[in-house]
Amino acid sequence: MADTKTLNGVSAAREHAVQQITTRTDSREILANARRDIERYHLDDYFIVDVDAHHVEFDSWADILDTLENPVLRYNAKEMTKHWPNAKNLAFSNHPVGLTFQDVFGRIPHQAELGEYVEKTDEHRDLTLVRRAMDSMGIKMQVVFPQPMLEMGLHPEPDIVVAMTFAYNRWFTRTILPREKRVKSLLCLPFHDPDACMKTIQEFGEIPGVVGFMITSQRHVGVHKNMYMRIYRELEERGLPLAFHAGPSWGDTMTTTMNRFVSVHSMSFVTCNMTHMTNWIINGLPERFPKLKVIWIESGLAWVPFMMQRLDHEYLMRQSDAPLLKRLPSEYIADMYFTSQPLEVTIPHMLEATFKAVRAETQLLYSSDWPHWDFDVPARIAGLPFLTEQAKRNILGETARKLFRL
Amino acid sequence: MPAATQKAYVCASDRVPEGGRLVVDIGDATIGIFRFEGNLYAYHNICAHQGGPVCQGTLIPRVTEKIDAGGESQGFDFDRSSLHIVCPWHGFEYDIKTGEHPGRRAARLIRVPVEENHDGIYVTL
Numbered sequence: 001m002a003d004t005k006t007l008n009g010v011s012a013a014r015e016h017a018v019q020q021i022t023t024r025t026d027s028r029e030i031l032a033n034a035r036r037d038i039e040r041y042h043l044d045d046y047f048i049v050d051v052d053a054h055h056v057e058f059d060s061w062a063d064i065l066d067t068l069e070n071p072v073l074r075y076n077a078k079e080m081t082k083h084w085p086n087a088k089n090l091a092f093s094n095h096p097v098g099l100t101f102q103d104v105f106g107r108i109p110h111q112a113e114l115g116e117y118v119e120k121t122d123e124h125r126d127l128t129l130v131r132r133a134m135d136s137m138g139i140k141m142q143v144v145f146p147q148p149m150l151e152m153g154l155h156p157e158p159d160i161v162v163a164m165t166f167a168y169n170r171w172f173t174r175t176i177l178p179r180e181k182r183v184k185s186l187l188c189l190p191f192h193d194p195d196a197c198m199k200t201i202q203e204f205g206e207i208p209g210v211v212g213f214m215i216t217s218q219r220h221v222g223v224h225k226n227m228y229m230r231i232y233r234e235l236e237e238r239g240l241p242l243a244f245h246a247g248p249s250w251g252d253t254m255t256t257t258m259n260r261f262v263s264v265h266s267m268s269f270v271t272c273n274m275t276h277m278t279n280w281i282i283n284g285l286p287e288r289f290p291k292l293k294v295i296w297i298e299s300g301l302a303w304v305p306f307m308m309q310r311l312d313h314e315y316l317m318r319q320s321d322a323p324l325l326k327r328l329p330s331e332y333i334a335d336m337y338f339t340s341q342p343l344e345v346t347i348p349h350m351l352e353a354t355f356k357a358v359r360a361e362t363q364l365l366y367s368s369d370w371p372h373w374d375f376d377v378p379a380r381i382a383g384l385p386f387l388t389e390q391a392k393r394n395i396l397g398e399t400a401r402k403l404f405r406l
Numbered sequence: 407m408p409a410a411t412q413k414a415y416v417c418a419s420d421r422v423p424e425g426g427r428l429v430v431d432i433g434d435a436t437i438g439i440f441r442f443e444g445n446l447y448a449y450h451n452i453c454a455h456q457g458g459p460v461c462q463g464t465l466i467p468r469v470t471e472k473i474d475a476g477g478e479s480q481g482f483d484f485d486r487s488s489l490h491i492v493c494p495w496h497g498f499e500y501d502i503k504t505g506e507h508p509g510r511r512a513a514r515l516i517r518v519p520v521e522e523n524h525d526g527i528y529v530t531l
Contacts, residue, residue: 013416013430013437013529016451021462021494030494033457107464107492107499374496377456 023113027129027371030110031136034377041382043138046393048378049400050142051339052245052297052367053133055126055176056114057146057168058089063175065091067167073160092164094155095148098250101261102373111373127180133370134182137377140397141406142368143184143211144176150188150247153219158192165190169204177209184404186214186243186295189231191221197231205238211404212241214297217272218249224283232285236292241337241403243295246273273299277307277333282315284324286332293403295337298369302344305357308333334359337403339367340395341376352386361391365400416520416527422446425489429461436461437518437529442489442502448520448529449491449505454513458495466490468501468508491515 018029028035038044057064062081068074073092080091103111118125134142149168155161169187177185187204190196204210213235215223235242246269249255254271255264273296280286280294311329315322325332338358345351358364369375381387381395400406414432416439422428427440429451436451438461453460468488472480490499490508500507505515519530 013414013432015417016429016431016436016462018462019427019429020464021459030459033452033459033495037457104492104497107466107494107497109494380456 021109023109023115024117025109026116027110027114027132028136031133031377034137034379037377037379037382038138041379043378043382043396046138046378046382047397047401048137048139048141048366049397049404049406050134050137050139050368050370050378051295051365051400052145052341053130053142053370054145054147054372055130057149057172058093059125060171060175061089061091061093064164064167064171067171068163069166070163073163090148092160093148094151096151096154096248096250098248098261098264099148099151102265104373108373110371114371123179124175126176127183130183131180133368137368137370139368139378141182141184141400143186143404145186145214145245146172146188150216150245151218152188153191153216153247154249154251161192162190162196165196166200169200173204173207173210177207181209184209184211184406186210186212186241186245189213189215191215191219191228194227194231197228198234201231201234201238201240205240211406212243212293212295214243214245215276216247217244217276218247218268219272220252222279223276224279224285229288232289232292236289239291241293241295243297244273244276246270246296246298270299270303274303274307277336278311281311281325281329281332282322284322286335287324287326293337295339295365295403297339297367298341299338300342300344301338301340301354301358301364302350304333304338305354308357330357334363337363337365337399339365340381341367341369342374343376343380345380351384355384355386361388361394362399364395365403366396411530413528413530415525416529418526419522422527425465427461427465427491432529432531435531437531438462438491439520439527439529440465440489440491440502443487445503446520446522446527447502447505448518449500449515450518452516453493453495453498454500454507454515455493455496455498458493458498460491460493460495460498460500460515463492463494465502466492468499 065077077091080087118128152161165188249268250264255268258264308330315329366381422439422441424441429438439448451459451461467484467486468490470483470485472483474480489502492499500515505517507513521528
């Protein structure tokens, strides 16, 4: 800026380098205010583990398709990318139209794209972006998930789901995971096919950085079906946690009545996990697999006290419907793990009660969900007035350190 | 950051056009200065929600919904008499005139006194 006057010795204003944040803005600039939180809350003194963040696998879609094992499926996908103008980064995915509503029509640019400049080196671009985000927020380690791959649970073609899940997992564990020890993964299970899930656990379960496995929660199946039990047994025996990662759907019987994305996102990111948790508890899976650690990801926390009270209330009147239970549903839920984001904070006394209900000091795992539109910075936890210092440390990373043996 | 109540020269008047903004750094502070309907408004670049860089967000008229006499919705519209700044972190919107979120007035930006003299724009920090 040309104007550099001073007044009474006060330093002059300098034009800020970035006037408006766009999809091309460097994520270190986008997150500059989070960097200030590091100093404010002494976050450098914490071991912060972010249990839910994302990279953009569509940017590497051609490479992932190249990893498809089946030659016909690989051919079909690659041909699709050649002949359909918009399929280059979409072929074989189940990318729903609703996901493009997430950035509130340009208002939240980082949701739509991290299109910033990254110098071309031998390092994959996604690693650079992940490191920029971690360093800006004071995060030591990050569990990194894909994005549209999380929609595969509603894909109409199971064979493609299985093939694409293997392709993505292989690409990720070869290209991203070995290059950065700070990056961890709860790999997707191809839940359409129990045999393929078993193969996935066997192939990837011992790869460094794979800290467990994940079921994408948007799917219309009962997780209590007998065909899935060997998956849970295998994970339990290996000591690997099982996560359920929530997602949106604008296509179920409830959300098809809705006209606004805020309605769809508010409900469907929670109801998918409510459904699976209900089946999990009522069918006694915590009794069948008592050592299997279960994590519920990206549904926030406000739903949990509801589930505890509702299931307890009904169970006591209908014990014969759930004969495997030896305790109240709420007691099983209290043994589960939850990620924190998106933390519902508008009614503080309810938030505090929720933390007590979920036993946050030992069961809650900080998550950012960066770069999504509703991400939470670590200060979300560090700034809570009702938490003890030890509780903050546990939620921000120490509980994750134990759970994932980091 | 300069000591409290000190006035700092920012820029010439034409650097903040009607309907536009200028984001400046003064010491450790980052300030957004906006001009709307001829008046200047200035706020710290800190969102009331999670501390995001609100002044670097989208400027857009407030969205309204038209309801007819029968109570039926006639769709969205822009209210061009109300300009919003949208925090790029999470989408919190604030009325430029008041610095308040239209749905929760307690969520408000930190206002910075701003004035305009013959030689340009000043803020008081």
